[in-house]
Amino acid sequence: MMLALSVFVILLTEGRTSNLDSRDPEDNQLVTNGTFNGTLNLSDDFNTTEFNYSNRHTTTLSPDNEMLEMTLEHIDEKTEETEHTYECSYQSVLEKLDLKKNHDKYVLSRPVKDYRTKTLVYINMRIYTILDVREADQMFISYVLVHLRWYNEHINWNPRQFCGLKHILIPTKYLWMPDLTIEEMTEQDKATPSSHLKIKHHGAIEFRNDQVVVSTCKMEVYRFPFDIQSCNISFKSIMHSDDELMLVEFTKNSELTEQSRQTIQTQHEWIFINMSERKKTINYFGFNQTVVVYTITMKRRSVLYIANFLLPVLFFLCLDFASFLLSDTGGEKVGFKITVLLAVTVMQLILNDILPPSSDKIPLIAIYCIGIFTLMLLSLLETILVMYLIGKDQKSTDKTEENQKLNENPEDKRSPLVGCFKGIRKLITSGSAEDTSKEDQSFPEEGGSSPHTEVSLVMEKVYEELGEMRKSITLLSSRTEDEKSSYWTRVAEKINKIFILFYIIAVLLFLGVLFTVWNIDNN
16 A cells, blocks of 8 residues: 555656646755655646654654655655756756757857847957968968857846856857958868867856968068068958948056966067057948057067178178288189179079068168178179280380390391491401401501501490490380389279279168168157
């Protein structure tokens, strides 16, 4: 009998799990030590069963009563377990929302009950890493964290009915999401987006996603490598107008910069300065759309460019200046200058691969290379001119040496003066021989003189005077030729001194003005 009664009680209590919280506390008094005081009233829509019993801790129970008590304890435990499983689980909230059954309401359209109501999407972005900045391609690659929040009017539950549960996570495919895009993005993010949404009991929806953004960025490389770049990341809706969806920023610029400084990890070759946001309205397709623009400002680390580019080019200029100490008579000086000039040309080719070809103004670093290249080219041309002038003097010196050889060899038939001397000497010799033979034949008187002898003596004197005149003429001609041979050399030396002075002044002025403009623009 008691066993049948227990089975009947169990059957009656299976359908009351959802009504336990709504019953009157006076009808059912639960004690924390597991005992029941008074009357336990188990009721449903069909019948009512009452059990009156006293405190089981103070009353001696029969075996049948003990079995009944065990049955009631099992009922209470099962009831409490069922109540806790249903009311405090995520599944209970999902069953209340019924996302699968109401798919059209939650996914296909904006989450508003009146279509005239705007959907406000609050957006916040933080930069996590600056991966790369490609100047030649004008590309900015960053890793950002995006936080979106909007309200769904179809979602609402009371946390008190679900053990204080205020939010749950669900897959993104079960709820509508704003169709946001980045205007500057050129490559689709290959990483898998966040797969869950966070929904709160009052209808707020939160979506957080991190992605690699490859975007376009117009580079201002006029002050390269001391430049400061500002790149934009703009969010807007693809299809919705301002009447349907409006983007709202909910972070101040000062807070945004501080948050990004806390979250940023690596900055590549850049130094993060600040990040600001602004809102603008565009009209691309015949309707207004709100765009939230985040501007990231960063400064390049210029130490490596100074050490690997600016200083080597300056050292090449110093080597070119040191080449003035080399001799102008040999060909080593020209070869050295050409080698240094080619080295600067290689540096210019490297610079051409770095800087974008679409720059509006010639960068200062390109002016720096072109200026130094021009100065070194002028130095090479001046060296070639000096060597040419010295070469002209060398030809004059060779002719002088040939004339000296002719004067030192009187037997040379090419000299007319020497031929004249030879003729006079023959006359003197023949005259002296005739006078000697006549004196031997006629034996003239003592104290007499022959006319032939006097003529020969006069001729000898003339010959001696002509010889002196020849020596004087030779000396004069050699001096004149020496003066002519050293003229172009003196001109080359003057040109060399003037050019060195001009070279030093030009280098100092060029570098001084260039670095002054560099520093002013940078500040």
